[in-house]
Amino acid sequence: KDITSVMREGGLLLNSFEGRSTSLVSGQQVCEKHGDCDTVNRLLAQLHEMECAFDGFWEKHQQKMEQYLELLKFEQHFEELKSTIEFLMVQQAGLSDTGENLSDVRQRLMELNNIDERAQELTSRSQLVILHGHQLAANHHYALNLICQQCNELRHASDVLLEEIRRKHSRLCTTQELHVQLQQALECCDQGAYFLANQQMDKCQSRDGAQNALQDIEKFLESCTLDFDPQSLKHNYETILTDELKAQIEAVQVKMENMRDLFENRQASLKKLADKQVRPVQLVAPRPENPPRAKSPLFSPKHGMDFNSSLKFSFDITLPGKRTTRKMQTSRKIEVMHDYQEKRNSLQFFISESEDSLHILKGHVIHELIETERIYVEELYTILLGYRSEMENPAMTRIMPPSLRNTKNILFGNMPEIYEFHNKIFLLSLESCIEAPERVGFCFLERREDFQMYEKYCHNKPRSDSLWRQFADSVFFQHLFEKYLLKHT
Incomplete structure (x- = not known):
């Protein structure tokens, strides 16, 4: 402002010199006038050079101050994002990538998904900050090296966080698949135990009853397979197996083998009942009313014995859960039927x-x-x-x-x-x-x-x-x- 005021006064002074009449002045005064004009012009030129130098300095200083403010804003965003990324990294690191059971795995997947949502939002913000840093670098910012370093650091931290979340999510999903298969196998065992427990064995003593029971077992095994290959599971899920998961697989294997044994024993028993040959019954005429006394059979009506009550073998373990409602086969009697009074044209067996x-x-x-x-x-x-x-x-x-x-x-x-x-x-x-x-x-x-x-x-x-x-x-x-x-x- 001062330089402009002085230059304005210098211009007025030159105009005053040029406006004077030269007819009444002497030669000496003319020479002095020209000298004064030259002096003023020289001083004005110096003032102009000083003004240009000052404007150049001020422009550079202003640009540097603006770059400093932009750098300060960039670094504030950088520190905020870096701190949040480190916090999310600690959170995901504290989340286990396995689980003892299906509910634990699902709970951890839910927590990891929440972290992933925040990480995705954070990555979007990081991309904007990195883009801002590239713009600053393109404008020849004086802190070019620092800005590039922080952009690379922010990008690396975001990539590491997303990669850790992706890896942990993959392991948890794989663990969940394994737990689902183990749970399905256990459910098959439970359904099998329930099915066998509810088969009415007293109705399976006849050939037709045994065949129907066998068909029911075959239908059940078609709908609920008892196949379980622990070696295949261990091979397919080798990357996520822990000692605890291996123990669970072995426990399910033992349970499945026991259930298969039960079904095989039941099928073998029913097949024997279904395939047993019925001894031919001899057709004879009724005996005379006073037959000779003969040795009666061991279990004739005269004996009135129930072999089931005297010879049945059972170990009674009265423990919690033993179902006492299962009824054993009702007592049978081997009887010789005599019917002398009915007037039918048929032989008695x-x-x-x-x-x-x-x-x-x-x-x-x-x-x-x-x-x-x-x-x-x-x-x-x-x-x-x-x-x-x-x-x-x-x-x-x-x-x-x-x-x-x-x-x-x-x-x-x-x-x-x-x-x-x-x-x-x-x-x-x-x-x-x-x-x-x-x-x-x-x-x-x-x-x-x-x-x-x-x-x-x-x-x-x-x-x-x-x-x-x-x-x-x-x-x-x-x-x-x-x-x-x-x-x-």
Whole structure:
């Protein structure tokens, strides 16, 4: 402003010099006038140069100040985004990429999706800040190197965060797929146990009943497959397997194998019933009213005996969950029917020889004994499946009373050992006696030492009963009653 005022005064001074008349002045004054004009012009030129230099300096200074303000704003955005990215990185790092059960995995996926949404929004903001930094660099900002460094740092941090979230999301999704397959396998086992438990075996003693039961089993196995390949699972999910997941796979494998054994045993039993040959019944004429006294059959109407009540074999383990509502086959009697009064033109059927009666009796007894043993094995498995295995299920620990945990050996004693013996050894021994019933006694004598395992069970029984009375009404057991339709008797 001062320079402009001085230059304006210098211009007025020149005009005053030029406006004077030169006719009345002497030569000396003319020379002085020209000298003054030159001096003013020279001073004005210097002022103009000074003004140009000042304007140049001010323009550069103003540009630098503007760049400084832009850099300050850029760095504020950079620090804010970097801090938020580091916070999200810590959050996602604290989120496990596996889970003990399906609900845990789904919960972690939900939390990770929330982090991912914030990370995507943060990445969009980072892109805008990086674009602003590139514009500053293109305008030859004085802090070019710093801006480029911070842009690269911000881009790298965003990429690392998104990559970690993507990797963790992939592992959690894969873990979820594995848990879904394990849960489906367990549901198949539960459905299989429920199906077998609800088959009415008393209606399967006839050939038609056994065939219908076999068809029902085949339909069930078509709709609910019991195929389970643990090696394939371990190979397909090798990248996400932990020791805990491997243990779960092995537990499901054991459960599935036991269920397959139950179905195979049931099918084998039904096939034997469906394929058994009916002995031809001899057609004879009615006996005279006073026949000679003969040796009556062992189980004739005169004896009035129910072999089921005297020879049936059963181990009664009164434990929580043992369903006592299953009815055994009703008592049968082998009868010889005599009807002398009916006036019909038909022959009566009866077994005339005591040897045949004894043979049929033995067949009935061995079949009844084997069926009782099968039911006993199924009942044991139902208890182990419906209660003991669930006490080992991590998903059930949240509703299990703390003092009930790690007490399965007290509550169930050596029931797994009893189940393994009857399922894999004793039942097979009895089934091998179908064609030779006289070997049944030898089966018991041969395994008499194995039956000593019941002594251990009986010693533990009071502790088991006491523990059961304490927790029978807990939410944990009530949930199992509803899930497996078991009765706590």
